[in-house]
Amino acid sequence: MDKIYYQELVNKYMPKVPKIKKGLKAFLCGGLIGASSELLARLLQIIFKMSLNNSYLWVGIILVLGTAILTGLGIFDNLVKTYEAGLIIPTTGFSHSVISGSMDGHKEGVIIGIAPSMFKLCASVIVSGVAASFILSIIGWFIYA
Amino acid sequence: MLSKKVNNVYLHQNYGIAGKNENNHVLKDINFLKDFYGGEDSVETCEIKMNEIVLENLINDHTNLVIGGNLDNQLTGVSYALKNRNLAYLGIYNACATFTEGLIIGSKFCSKKDLIVLTSSHNLISERQFKYPIEYGSPNKDYATFTTTGSIGVILSNRPSNIRLECYTIGDVIDYEVYDASNMGAVMAPGAYHTIIKHLKDFKRDITYYDLILTGDLGKYGLMILKELLKKDNITTSNIIDAGSLLYPLDDDKAGGSGPVCLPLILFKKVLFNKKYQRILLVGTGALHSKVLVDQHLPIPTIAHAVAIEVIE
CATH class of the missing domain: 3.40.47.40 (Stage V sporulation protein AD)
Known part of the structure; x- marks a missing residue:
């Protein structure tokens, strides 16, 4: 059978994805995380008298730690199934991928199990980050030298 | 393709066990695991344990051959369950068509003694092998299927039965x-x-x-x-x-x-x-x-x- 004809047949029966509803859920969730992080930073500046940079650093630490604990307890993956991109795009997504990866290798020990599995999913993020900063610093050297 | 008629092959007793998600009043006369691990340390050993439970309920004095396969790499779920049982074993793989492949090959080796066709799968092993880590909440597409957790075996023999x-x-x-x-x-x-x-x-x-x-x-x-x-x-x-x-x-x-x-x-x-x-x-x-x-x-x-x-x- 013709490849394109079969693909049309398949598409006829595939369920429709409610993109607007899902997009709205993700938008509200991601926005909520952003807004509450800003609120938390202001609270830290007021209560603990931190500087601006320190308060943002602490908010980052709290987000990553909270996601790690919820992933370890097995709650976070159920939340991601509902809110999808709203929880994957912020820093919470990075922490979730590292911790869930590390939980996969617990039976094989630290060196060949847990440590390699930790970066299974975010390896390409780290490589592209390092590569991008290398290229940009070369460009920056030419511009500012 | 190859088509053939079969003589003198009958299906006898079967035994099955399924996981937690399958416990929803669809299947009758079957036990279920309480969670994905069944009391074991890892999901791989849980699948081996499911196969051992099925085998213990099917093996008798007349059993001489087990034909089996499952979804994980190198068919370890079935092979490890057969250790030290003095049973001849043929491992087969055709992904989700493994059971019908087992029946076809079993019909060739069928004798008056018992032959067991065994197959199993575990949801978390397939998720880890084909998709993402177990705890990673990757959203699945609505048309995706969910790997069933369970193990089942059936006895084939030349002795007449009703199937x-x-x-x-x-x-x-x-x-x-x-x-x-x-x-x-x-x-x-x-x-x-x-x-x-x-x-x-x-x-x-x-x-x-x-x-x-x-x-x-x-x-x-x-x-x-x-x-x-x-x-x-x-x-x-x-x-x-x-x-x-x-x-x-x-x-x-x-x-x-x-x-x-x-x-x-x-x-x-x-x-x-x-x-x-x-x-x-x-x-x-x-x-x-x-x-x-x-x-x-x-x-x-x-x-x-x-x-x-x-x-x-």
């Missing part, structure tokens, strides 16, 4: 250029279509010869695609049921179950309790891909085997 293996058709590898590994229904429907057409032609039968055609794990959407493909050959029938699509009736986010245990679990623990089906055609469908080749952007081939059984009163 007879009548004939079979061995399928060939079909490729309709589907690249999406989440869409197993679209991958496997053409394989089932080709095998059913060839089977009916080789044995000169009409589709109404069978009271029921039971496909393995096409899922809700794969079954619709199969019916549309059969309609092009002017074959319309209402007696095709997909075993995978019956397993999770309450879950809207799953197109159905998948894995080699779907077909035998629904056959032995649901369909055969209904006395109105006497001539049943089992069509096991399997997608023969690996994660590496899907990542290299190769299309996914499929295979389907058809086995006809007859329930004698």
Whole structure:
């Protein structure tokens, strides 16, 4: 059978994805995380008298730690199934991928199990980050030298 | 493709065990695990334990051969359960068509002693092998199927019983250029279509010869695609049921179950309790891909085997 004809047949029966509803859920969730992080930073500046940079650093630490604990307890993956991109795009997504990866290798020990599995999913993020900063610093050297 | 009639092969006792998600009043006369680990440390040892429980309930003094396969790499789930049991073993793999392949090969080795055909699968092992880590909340597409957790075995022998293996058709590898590994229904429907057409032609039968055609794990959407493909050959029938699509009736986010245990679990623990089906055609469908080749952007081939059984009163 013709490849394109079969693909049309398949598409006829595939369920429709409610993109607007899902997009709205993700938008509200991601926005909520952003807004509450800003609120938390202001609270830290007021209560603990931190500087601006320190308060943002602490908010980052709290987000990553909270996601790690919820992933370890097995709650976070159920939340991601509902809110999808709203929880994957912020820093919470990075922490979730590292911790869930590390939980996969617990039976094989630290060196060949847990440590390699930790970066299974975010390896390409780290490589592209390092590569991008290398290229940009070369460009920056030419511009500012 | 190869079609042959079978003489003197009968199905006897079967035993099955399923996981937590399958405990929803669809299957009868079966035990369920309480969670994904069954008291073991890792999911791999849990699958081995499920196979050991099935074997302990099926092995007797007359057993001389076990033919089995499962979904994980190197078939360790079945082989490790057979250690130190003094039983000859043949491991087989055809992804989710493994059970029908086991019945076909078993019919060749069948004797007056007992032969066990065994298959198992575990949801978290498949998730980890083909998709993402276990705790990673990757959202699944609505047309994706959910690997069933369970293990089931059946005894084949020359001694008469009330279920007879009548004939079979061995399928060939079909490729309709589907690249999406989440869409197993679209991958496997053409394989089932080709095998059913060839089977009916080789044995000169009409589709109404069978009271029921039971496909393995096409899922809700794969079954619709199969019916549309059969309609092009002017074959319309209402007696095709997909075993995978019956397993999770309450879950809207799953197109159905998948894995080699779907077909035998629904056959032995649901369909055969209904006395109105006497001539049943089992069509096991399997997608023969690996994660590496899907990542290299190769299309996914499929295979389907058809086995006809007859329930004698």
